[in-house]
Each structure stands twice: as structure tokens, then as C-alpha cells.
Amino acid sequence: MSSNIKLGIVGFGNLGKGAAKAIKATSDLDLVAVFTRREPESLNINEPGVQAVHIDHAEDYQSAIDVMLLCGGSATDLPEQTPHFASMFNTVNSYDTHAKIPEFYQTVNDAAANHQTTAIISVGWDPGLFSINRVMADAILPEGKSYSFWGEGLSQGHSDAVRRVNGVKNGVQYTIPSEEAIEQVRSGANPELSKSDKHRRVCYVVAEENADKAAIEQEIKTMPNYFADYHTDVHFISDEELERDHAKAPHGGFIIKSGQTGSTNQQLYEFSLALDSNPEFTASVLVAYARAAFRLSQEKQFGAKTVYDVAPSYISPLSGEALRRDYL
């Protein structure tokens, strides 16, 4: 029997599908089953040996699965599912409602600590890798400022907002970081930048037949919170163009810390991602952190953890000896 770490996936949307692909690309992790609220037979997993199981039967898999990857959404799925699954399994999730993380952490920590499981929350790239770099840059360079830029990338929340506008049949929104702002930061000027100084927004909209395009454009551009404070461009395109040019979910961004040491030396620290597929990359991060959830639980480090609590070696398939010899 393989000594691989045994994984399950809960939810088989874009993130869950990405996780299945990411597990397949490893040699130390095995996917055992995918759990769904839908009819299990309706899933198209296409992996020999991987079962599709109704989510209500997950508890039967407690001895077969080492870590469960929770691939639902942050709005309703994860707040409900995470404490539930943390009572039975080690878990990893990508909960990304930044403002509610402290509360979510507390709830999950109670469930995981009570049932002696390890739950790594808010894993991905932001929250996730970007969070790590914000903390490390500030720890190393206390003097100076950290900046987060997002994009160029497709924002799901803003695309949803565009699609809710009257007369809009379909549409997507891209967040685009300001090259000018990035250059200002890299120069060491430590500028004060508002959100709208750092990013602009571009919408590609398919209008309903006979819709008033000027009214749509006006409504998008003046939408509070989402667009009103930004420079926003709206382009009208056809169904075919939307499908041809905007079917992927690219994203990425930059963490830039411009710090000072001594009295005069500028030290520039930068981390960036440019992703063809946001859900596939996020899923790949979740899968790597499944190793950490398993290892922490083996060490009886139970309760809720974040990426801040995980040393780099815990997400690697390699031994400490190999890492020191080949990577250090």
C-alpha cells in the first residue's frame, strides 16, 4: 500500500477541479474521493480509482482520508462546511473574506481543537502567499512601506456586479494595476496611494438586444464601492467575443516593499504572480499545504492554523536533508 498522503476534495467547481489536477501532478499525494452536494453520478472526475461521493456520506471516509481540501466559496459554503469537516478531518481551505478572518479563525479553531484535527485556513495567494510576503518584508525591513497591487486579472466579484446591471446579458471585469504607481513605489518614493491610484478597471459587456448602452455604461461607472472611485472603461462586445477572448480566469499581482536600512540605503523586496488560471493556481497552493496539515496533525499540532504558522519545509515533498543539500 502506498505511503502517500490520502486526500479528499469537497466541492467540484473550478477550485475543486484545479485541486484534482494539482494532486495528479504530485507523486506523494493521492486523491481518494470527491464529495459533492449534487448527484455523485453527475460528476465527471475522469480519474481511475477516485470515487464520487455524496457529501452526506463523508463521515464514512474518516479512516481513508488524511486531509480534506474544502473547495467551496467563502460567502456561504466555507463558514458552514469548515467547522463541520474540521470535526472529522484535517482540512485546508481558501477562505478569503479578509475582514471576517479573525472570527472565522476562532470558530474553526474551536471545532478543530475539540476534535484534535488540524485546519489550515485562508490558503491561496491572497490570502496566502501575498500575506506571507507582507509579513516577512515588514519583519525584515521595519522602515518603509508595503504595497499590494492586484492584477492584471479577472475579478469575480466585480464581474458579478457588472452582470447585475439592467440590460447586461453577460460580462467580465479586469482589475489593472497602475504601471505609474508601481514605478513610483519601486523608485523608493513611498507614496501615499489610494485604491484608485493603484488600480483601474476595464469591463467587457455583452448588452441585451436593444438595451441602452449609454445607460449601462453610466450605471457601471457610477456604481458605489465597485466602480465609482476608479477610472473605469466599459467596452461592449458580442457573445462570441466574450467566449473567445474572456473564457479564462487570469490573475496575479505584486507585493512591493520599499524599505530603508542604515540612513540612506534603499532595499526593494518584491513578490509577484502572473497566473493564466487563478483557480488552478489557488488549488495548487491548497494541495501543497495539505502536506503541512497532515504533518502538523502527526505532530499533534491541532486547531486552526494559517500560512503564518507553517514552515516552508512542511509544504515540500522533499526531506529536510534533500532541501539543505539541493535548495539552500
Next chain:
Amino acid sequence: MSSNIKLGIVGFGNLGKGAAKAIKATSDLDLVAVFTRREPESLNINEPGVQAVHIDHAEDYQSAIDVMLLCGGSATDLPEQTPHFASMFNTVNSYDTHAKIPEFYQTVNDAAANHQTTAIISVGWDPGLFSINRVMADAILPEGKSYSFWGEGLSQGHSDAVRRVNGVKNGVQYTIPSEEAIEQVRSGANPELSKSDKHRRVCYVVAEENADKAAIEQEIKTMPNYFADYHTDVHFISDEELERDHAKAPHGGFIIKSGQTGSTNQQLYEFSLALDSNPEFTASVLVAYARAAFRLSQEKQFGAKTVYDVAPSYISPLSGEALRRDYL
């Protein structure tokens, strides 16, 4: 009495001086004393309350110092000093002879484990932050290749080699990464690149009076290991120009991982540094990891550790609660 972590510095060259400045920029760390092989009175520390002490008296400071920063060189100082100090103190060092790290780790681990201290070795940016990013990128994106580029920066070893050439009075060498190679990597082409494909070398040389400049240039360009395999430019300058334009020690570089997920999606992961002062930045990393050495020793995690064994929260001055609330 302050609850700050108490630090000592061994060695007061560029790295040790950088460490003193970096400690001063924090509010949770205090510098207690600097230890030297020179006459302690000859040190110009200029910090009220910080003692200059002969290295032979370090053992008297075991109860006054929580972590000792070893700021000597990797060639002879650290192999000798690290096991010695690890028998008395928690330590952090920047040992950077990559090929000998496994052996060094073993020696330090024996000393630290026997004396119940924590020794974090090979801390800095390479080895250090670059090492972390190589491992994390490969753990998250197993398909694809990682590339390390160094520069633009002043290389101490290559500058020393230039200065040993007959007829050379003084000189410096800059390592310059190939923009073309970086662009190839970012494009996702996963090229095979030799060292000389990735970097070129530029030397600024002050010749002795009446020296044969053509012979100097020829000897530098054909020097095995250091220059023969690279495109190398040699510029002759005056003493004044050397002092005016080349007195700083800038450095930096890039870690770029071009990975694939699914079958077609390119995922670009990049970490970079552009440093005005290599020793001040390296010292700032050492100082941040002193927090980790202290905390690991409090948890009785004794022995040798590397950056791979240290979770991000351990190097931050902030609490887990503050990190989750403000940074995640």
C-alpha cells in the same frame, strides 16, 4: 526591565555594523554587546549602553544575551565560531558556502543539540529568502522549472579575483543578469540556460602606474572558473572614480518559476530583491530570524535549523492575532 529580546553581535565588519543598525530599527530587540577579536576599545559602536567586549569573554554573557548573531565570514570564521558559540548561546548565522552546508549543518546540530541551544544557519537572502522561494515555488508548481538570477550586484569573490591580477591596484566586479534570459524564462519557454547564458560580468579596474592594461584585460577575461566562461567587460578607471562610483555594495537578483497547471496554463511565480546595500539587507534578515531563534529555543526546539524550519510568524514582532487581523 524591558521584555525585549537581548542580542549580541560577534564580529564588527560590514555585516555586524549592519546588524547593529537593523536592531536599532526595531522596538522589540535590544543590542547588549558586540564581541570582537580586536581591542574592544578600538570599536566605534556609538550606541549608548552597548558594550564592546573581547570575544574571549563572551561566556560571561550567557545569562545576559538571548541570541548571538554571528557576523563573521564563511571561509574561516563561521566554521570555527558557530559550534563554539552554539555551545553557549542561541545563534543565527549567514553561512553561505552552499556546497558545504550539509556538513556544516551536522557539526552545528551536534553542538547545539548537546547544549540545548537553537542555531539557525545560512540565513540571509541566498542562502535564505531565495532558498525559501525556490522550495515553495517547486512545492506549489511541481511542473516547470525554477531559475535563480543574481545581480545586478557587486560580487565580493570576483572582485577579490580581479584584485589579485598582476598590475591591478584596485577593482570591483559586477554580476549582471541577462535581460534576454530573464525574458525567455518569463515567457514560459523553460529554456536550458548555462551560467554564462544567465549572467555577464563587468569589471572596473584601477591599474598600477605603467601597468600593461592589455595584459590585465587578457588575464581577467581568460581566468578559469571566474571569467573564462562568461562575457566579461573590463573598464579601466581612476582611484577617484572607484571611490566615487563604486563604494557601495549593491546586489540583488530574481527567483523565477515558470510552472504549468492543468494542461495549458502558465503560472509565473517571481521573487526579487534590488539592494543598495547587500550587507545591511543580509544583516536585517539575520536580525529578524533572531526572533525565531529565541522563540524556538523557548519551545525547546534545540539543534540546527534552517530557514526551511521557520514559520513566517516566528520572524515577525507581531502577535498571531495581529497578523491574522491586519496582514492575512
